[in-house]
Amino acid sequence: MRLISARWVIPITGPPITEGAVIIDEQGGTIVALGTRADMRRAYTSLTETRAEGALCPALVNAHAHLELSAVPAPIAGGDGVVNWTRRLISSLAAQQDAAGLSASAESAESASAAYAASAVAAVESARSFGTVAIADVGNGTTGWVALGRANMEGVFFHELVGSREARTGDALLDAAQERASVPMRDQPRGVVAVPAPHAPYSVGPDLMKRIFEAAARAGHPTTIHLAEDNDEILLLRDGLGAWPAVLRALGVDPADRTPRLSPTAYLERLGAFAGGPPPLLVHMVHTDADDRRRVRTAGSTVVLCARSNVHIGGRLPDVPAFIADGIRLAVGTDSLASVPNLSLWQELSTLASHFPDVSPRTWLHAAT
Structure with a gap:
């Protein structure tokens, strides 16, 4: 000792x-x-x-990261909202894939895949150097899940599902389970539970979202969802307006399928997110009102703050003092290297403290540990 x-x-x-x-x-x-x-x-x-x-003090817990995006060369330009930032991210990822596809040999393609996986492991090691001992990773594929195991990092893996996967496979939940099962046993991390998770209300239809919440409840684990991150999301959910309807139509999705005419938290409540199991982690929650906070508090959900990412992408932070006043539990995440320069939770806390100087430092430390 x-x-x-x-x-x-x-x-x-x-x-x-x-x-x-x-x-x-x-x-x-x-x-x-x-x-x-x-x-x-x-x-x-x-x-x-x-x-x-x-x-x-106790080591830190990163409650929201996207390790699979660690190969992005630098944070994607932001400042004009989630829709435009997402378009630029997709373009950047497509350019990376095109560059890898130009490789003339299978050996070169395998090397590119290894480099992609290595970037996720390096991101985990970087997070550890900042005092992080557990990560809640969110990924469309299993790259982050495998990286947590290879780097011997504690955590949970939220296997993120979107509507396009459901349309392509007929059953996104089953397809994701099969993807995880296809990972060689030597690469499947021990002790890192995998839980299905919906990406966001605009990218996942109500039927799939309801099934994900039910699956998480049966497993006895909380899931997670990006919620109320941008005003365009609120406009879509309440009135079918904003920038998302045009994006959805271009993807062959009827915007009416994503327009419940409810607030984000009321929509989740209707879909059973707050019933039958541990309540989900709600990430971002930038655009909320008193009714949203009441539902979150009643459900016992945790709000995950990603301050630097919110400032970078949309130029706005959630009303954290209102969360605190309403007794809502808080956690802190970094989001991905596509929107922040590093995975330092200390810099997240510094950003929060600078924007909310009246909040006790003890509150920030409690949220990050």
Whole structure:
């Protein structure tokens, strides 16, 4: 065991301890005790003390990442909303695929695939260097799931489904399960549960979304969804307006299928998202009102804040003080390297603190751990 002391120990579950110390069982990887430095030295006289600079606190949990997008060369230009940013992201990914497709040999194609997988592993290692010990990864494919295992990172994998997969395969849930099963056993991470997840209300039809919520409830795990990220989403859901109807028509989808004439949270409530199992993690929640917050609080859902991504893509943050005042549980995610320069949760907290200076630092640390 080791005794590590610091000027501050921040246990999160209690108030900060001035001149504190923790006792660590290195073999079991657990914290055995914590308290003041003086108390720990008296109780564990045989241990040699290691002095840490700064403060000691629990490691961080990234509640929303997209590891499969780690090969994007740099954050995609933003500032004009989710629809336009998504178009640019799709163009960037298509250009990467075209470049890989120009390879004349199977060996070159295999090398490109290996580099793509390696970028996800490198992203996990980068997150670890920023103090992250668990990641909730969201991916259309299994790249991030495999990367978590290869990098020995704890977490959960949300296998993200969209309506086009349902249209192509006839059963997106079954197709995703078969995709995971096709991963060689040596690459399937132990201890990283895989849960189906709907991408967003505009990209997933109501029938598939309802089935995903039911599948997650049967498994006893929360799922996750991007929700109320952009005003165009609100316009589509409530009135069939905004930028999304034209996008959906171009994809052969009737916008009326995605227009329940409800708010995002009321729509999820109708589809059973808040009944029958652990409530979903709601990512972004930038455009909400008091009724949305009431439903979230009643359901016990957690709102995942991705501050830097929100600022970059849409130039707006959610009403975090209102979430706090209403007693809504918060978590923090980085989103992907397609919208932020790195996977540092500390920089996420810095962004939140700068925009909401009246919120206690303890609140931010609690959300990130």
